[in-house]
Amino acid sequence: MRDDRWTRIEAGWLMDGSGAPPIRDAALLIQGRHIVEMGPAASVHRPGGLVTELLHPAATLLPGLVDPHFHAGYNGHVGMTQLEWPATLEYAAVCAGANAARSLSHGYTGVLDVGCRGQIAVATRDAIDRGVIPGPTMRASGQILASVGGPLDLWPPSFHVDPATRLAVTVTGVDEIVSVIRRQRGTGVDNIKVMVTASTVQATERGSSIAFTDDELRAATRAAHDNGLSAAAHAEGPEGVTAAVMAGFDTIQHASFVDDRTLDILEAHPRSTLVFTLGVYRSIIDRGPSVGYPEPARAHVIARWPEMLAGVLRAYDRGVPFAVGSDCGGAVHPHGLYAQEIVVLVRECGIPVEHAVRAATSTAAIAAGLDGAGRLQPGALADLVLVNGDLSVDPEHLLSRTQIERVLKSGVQVGGTSNDRPV
């Protein structure tokens, strides 16, 4: 493939991922793998010679979307134990390949996998990088570090589940944590995931439920960073979020309840990025009964939903940057619903669509550790998506693959319904 080929795209609307308002009747010029120019169509030049022109006057052009809470290997479980049984590790690995391809076809060109059985995410990432399967640019985690007897220690001690096939690796104490992180580094992970708290959203009791000591959390981030890895915390309530931020985690995943004090701490520690995951809870409310989701847990989510929305709005109103991640993969919130995050931000939080898109592009790229992704700007890799219609009016279009007109990764079309592919 020649690297000097030109592609010029015209679109009815363009959002660059920065949060700036959409540009009407815009154009974007690509040479080879990179964006060279963009802006109002009349201002973007037409190079001489062979140029592929893609005209989409009724579509919105966005940066490739980024999901910083992805689980390639999750596929249809109801309840956490089904993540380890009866589906085999091999079945989960095959699903991971299919899910990687699916996310790309929905316009997601970058993801951070935040935990898998065995070494499925590393294998998926490598298969994508080697061109074996289509998929987004992926940063991979290994098994989730969880405390012995804690939220992801799913089986009674009399059950002997092969530790290598589990979702979590259970650890106690600084030495074990450091040892596991070094071992994961050896298997090729990019990120460490730590289950700092249980799920307070679905639990019937309230509590901070921090599963590790401060020393253990600090040891985890230090070992991750010393080994060149990022560190992600599953943390839901204000106490857990605060503990994770103070310990130096790069991403605070879920952060389902944040108060003003938590946001004060976040403002003082800009290294930590919030990754809200509202979509999965919206799905529990909307789709729970149809997939047999436990009704008491669903009722709990319904009761806490306004508080979750209020936390997001509190962060938004204070200008604390945040990303959104999908946590897709369970039966109640299957792969494909990644952009439900954007829809909830717009429809239920009343956030302007360009700011919702920012949370799923440029800020999501920072959270995912994908430097330079999530923005349409000269010099950036041409990862982008064209979705039918004016996204300000119809953000729901991102949920439907049939509304995705094109997905380009590094300047090459890799998905979408328009089949006049660039030459």
Ligand SMILES: [Zn+2]
């Ligand atoms: Zn998750």
